Amino acid sequence: MTMTASPVKIAASDAADQPTRTPELDALYRGFESELLVPLWTEIGDLMPAHPRSKALPHLWRWQDLLPLAAQAGELVPVGRGGERRAIALANPGLGGRPFATPTLWAAIQYLNPGEDAPVHRHTQNAFRFVVEGEGVWTVVNGDAVAMRRGDFLPQAGWAWHGHHNATDAPMAWIDGLDIPFQYALDATFFEFGPDAVDNLETPDRSRSERLWGHPGLRPLTHLGPTPATPLLVYRWEHTDKALADQLALEKEGVAATVEPGHAAVRYTNPTDGRDVMPTLRTEFHRLAPGTETTAVSEVGSTVAQVFDGTGEVVVGDRTWTVERGDLFVVPSWQPLTLRSEHGLDLFRFSDTPVFENLHLHRRQETDRQETGR
Amino acid sequence: MTMTASPVKIAASDAADQPTRTPELDALYRGFESELLVPLWTEIGDLMPAHPRSKALPHLWRWQDLLPLAAQAGELVPVGRGGERRAIALANPGLGGRPFATPTLWAAIQYLNPGEDAPVHRHTQNAFRFVVEGEGVWTVVNGDAVAMRRGDFLPQAGWAWHGHHNATDAPMAWIDGLDIPFQYALDATFFEFGPDAVDNLETPDRSRSERLWGHPGLRPLTHLGPTPATPLLVYRWEHTDKALADQLALEKEGVAATVEPGHAAVRYTNPTDGRDVMPTLRTEFHRLAPGTETTAVSEVGSTVAQVFDGTGEVVVGDRTWTVERGDLFVVPSWQPLTLRSEHGLDLFRFSDTPVFENLHLHRRQETDRQETGR
């Protein structure tokens, strides 16, 4: 190794739980530094807290602020090879200016002008798109053209080729969610360029994936065996909306169908194994009937949510926001979340929960709001 | 033990692979008999054949023969506690007169008159109903009333309470499939009586289970975790029909969507894990486009199939039948099956395949028909 200064700096301290400051201790610490060593006893408080204390902060981004900036980018920033996407990411104020909504999740608004193509590429990151308003873009995944329309959820497995094409004469914006920060932190990312333009310009109403996989409980015999990610490339709003309406109607009939009174919810799942749509991402849609308040819940792992419709109040830890269509907010690990709505609220959310469940690190706790210090 | 005669009888033989007949051998065999012992060397040919040689035979039952007998039973045989069901089972000609379609599968026609109730009970046997024609009965499973209509497939997990109620003024017949012979052979059966009449006389168009579970890829958050059997109590014909039509249309567009040219097929699956609807039964629907002939396939395990629509020719081992709506036939283990149809054929089939797959005993082989001796 060249004789550069060591990046390690250890400060002796007078704190009660630290060893007494002496010249010998100082010499020892200098020895640690020169050998690239760090003692546990000076770091343990930060490394091993009693419960998760994320550097990420609760934060809200308002759609009415985001959308105009995206539209402006639509005028100033071309989309094409190299930059790849006209996507603008949420940067959590606690994460040092990096484009990370949470330590594991990427959330961005993407914007495509009439006739534009976002070029084809693939990457190991798992991704999805969610459409809060508008339509007109077809995303082409492994050659299958999928229409994007308000309320649709479009998962896209890691390493699938994909590009986007705006086939209409109006611009369109939507939300991208990915596990970029997670794979970045773990050094797991691979990436490959494909063609500069999308390779299928058809604009079918139903994609091939829907025709093969969109029939409830029915599996094509050509495609048996579980796949790590869902083969269904779009979960249409009409189904989500109906499922939620059914739950609330069943609740009124006395059937146990909702998470809690007035709170309907569905999870998007992989029909080949009934698990989450992708190995690292959980995605759900929640509906609050008018006058509903959810139980405060803390979970290991982080969440990003977007209001789809309605209005309400969101409480994350010690923050409270009034929200409306398109607003996005972040729930850091172990911060309790409560939703309430007077007139009804529809909410899309995604999280990194499958990572923790798969590795036996998940915990969940219903919290008494009064105790969380609001 | 009382001094009854031993059930064991061992005959010495002059066959080349048998020990030489001597008085001593005879005495040895008598010794075996009195101690309830049987040597392998006299039995191995039957017990350990080179490949499965089922005692069950290929056989066809014609709907036009079955239905009138069922209707007659509808006049002569009351339905109620004790007999439990007006169900008439297929008895494979190779299985000694027992009501077993195959060594593992039960298939029966059930018949219910206007206003009649098949009383509530539950059993460990996994069951399903399939409706080849007619409508008007609601099956009530764990209190959920489910309409039965032509083309519908209704799985019903072992140990679920269930009864049937004819809410119309016309009789209705349908097919029951169960794993009765399998659980009988293995001594696994439990059974309990419930109320004499069904406990929910509602006649909803959609059952609760469809409202909770019938939305493609969407899972209610109230019901997470896999369940051994599907929570969706009915797979409606409209979805099955559309899925098959989609596969054939995709095939025409050049997309790999069918089992083989002109042969579309779906498997009914459990949305909680993507596997078969029940742990012991595989259920599928196949559609042959006009002019299609399927590859001959041999599989470990047995199959029962019912023609849903159209006409065609069925070849099972050395038997060939011309079939039409409602006809039922049996494919014993390892007998090759071929289907062909000039004008199109829709077929429902079920089998015990999950048993063999779960226990690592499954084998499948595509067979050249010319060699199978037709």
Add this chain to the structure above:
Amino acid sequence: MTMTASPVKIAASDAADQPTRTPELDALYRGFESELLVPLWTEIGDLMPAHPRSKALPHLWRWQDLLPLAAQAGELVPVGRGGERRAIALANPGLGGRPFATPTLWAAIQYLNPGEDAPVHRHTQNAFRFVVEGEGVWTVVNGDAVAMRRGDFLPQAGWAWHGHHNATDAPMAWIDGLDIPFQYALDATFFEFGPDAVDNLETPDRSRSERLWGHPGLRPLTHLGPTPATPLLVYRWEHTDKALADQLALEKEGVAATVEPGHAAVRYTNPTDGRDVMPTLRTEFHRLAPGTETTAVSEVGSTVAQVFDGTGEVVVGDRTWTVERGDLFVVPSWQPLTLRSEHGLDLFRFSDTPVFENLHLHRRQETDRQETGR
């Protein structure tokens, strides 16, 4: 079909739960017979009992009766191609003289003279050997020669090539356990002949499989991924004995280590997945400390057990036997089993439990002996 008499015979009955006998009913039943149909209502009592009622009976075979018959067979019956094995199977008195210890399990005593070879073959049946006394035979599984010695348990996966070779100048007897009746009932059997003599005459103290797989918790990197059956071809007595002794010693130190007071037990497991050694067979060794009586337990599925050492009393349903070394007994499905021993008892047992667990059909119940009618 040729005009043979139908195997189906349906008798009208005057029982309260049967339809009234009339000429019309009789005609209907004749119609059923000619169409190979059987009504549920005449059969349900046998087919669907409230709990398993096995045709198999509890029974005991005494080693002192078996061994001399096996030795006599050693003189009169050659071992070789065709008969394949000098194996003599237990025939449950309730199973019609078939060589089936239970509806699913085969248990036999096998006997090999000095210098003899049991020829090489393979079959889909899962098998094992257990040695209650003696030594001198090497079983050769897929070319790996494995010494068989008192107390050793030797599992052998379906479809593995295997033969046996007596390399000493004394005969040897042991117990074979297989799932022959299970695979016979289900038509799942395949069989192939190999060489007439074993292909490896080495007599190593440790087999290759032990050298690769016999180190606790350590897995060779050359063999990753689970395998349906254990790759460890022998579980040596010294380990089993020590594990049981350790459990009883831990119990004395106050550690929860035994099934119940004085009752130690181990299950033989597949080190690649921690599950049973083979997909259809559970195998265990139980040790009762002097003065122990086990809780009566009923289980779905059947068990065969052999006393390895010591003496005791065995209660199966309404049967009670005093047992000693080598004695074999059968526990039919759902019959409660109790063991008791004044001076200590070592017992090997095997069952079909994995079949039921895999198919979600398993039930287990601790029974109050007083109520079982002894």
Add this chain to the structure above:
Amino acid sequence: MTMTASPVKIAASDAADQPTRTPELDALYRGFESELLVPLWTEIGDLMPAHPRSKALPHLWRWQDLLPLAAQAGELVPVGRGGERRAIALANPGLGGRPFATPTLWAAIQYLNPGEDAPVHRHTQNAFRFVVEGEGVWTVVNGDAVAMRRGDFLPQAGWAWHGHHNATDAPMAWIDGLDIPFQYALDATFFEFGPDAVDNLETPDRSRSERLWGHPGLRPLTHLGPTPATPLLVYRWEHTDKALADQLALEKEGVAATVEPGHAAVRYTNPTDGRDVMPTLRTEFHRLAPGTETTAVSEVGSTVAQVFDGTGEVVVGDRTWTVERGDLFVVPSWQPLTLRSEHGLDLFRFSDTPVFENLHLHRRQETDRQETGR
């Protein structure tokens, strides 16, 4: 939010793949900053490389440098509540001075003087100890005292109570491995204090866990069902050594038993499911026969290794070191690793591979060394 400066800073650039610098673009970027937004097109090169490009660097720490510093800490730094452990962690030179050997793995030398106790605590981090030399400490895990001796590997599941106690009159040092950086990055950490002194001062030769779980392939009936982490608290050197010697001996006999010629290896596994000992950590022991060179392998995820015995050369990416007993080195994600040894080399290694395998992100590639630029 208070009016602090935004942490986001976006620099316009003249690079070819960046939008043209204009006052309008500048204004847009200022708008992004004030709304906590970051565009993908300025970040994609760093975030989405063609293959993993870890900030972590290959690095070697020499045991002869580490051990004296640890001994010095033994004199200057007390061990007790608060600091919890006298552990000194490797700080990868690429990771900014943090005590992280890699982005996911913690590796430290821990040192305990005669009579000292490392106080009891528990945490969600998975951990293990590996002993390269010395003995005398008992680690007490959930009340079970486990002797630590040269060559022993001691896994310890997340959330298990544990403390260490030096029962001899000599100090002892060993290596700790944990997933601290991984759980830190993901905000998954929980921690609880237990008693200040270990609660079991016994010094048994075999721990309870070994007596229950240390018998190959044998499972106590009291503990069925898989557990996320291994219940066996120590894998003794005598078994590891013998397993490796057996592999090399089998190789000489022509049996496929090694990873590649001269390269024996075992993975420590959880006997309840055959998988890795803990959900986030893979642990293995490798032995190179004299004159062996391993194939260069690149893997997603990072590895830390310690030389246990012998000498050799280690090549990681473009770094090459000569290594001897106790030396520790780091392999960052996707950097190819080669080992070679003239006189024989024993190596312990651990990695985060299960994380990637569980999440379908694992890749592995055998690399031609000539092309890696040495």
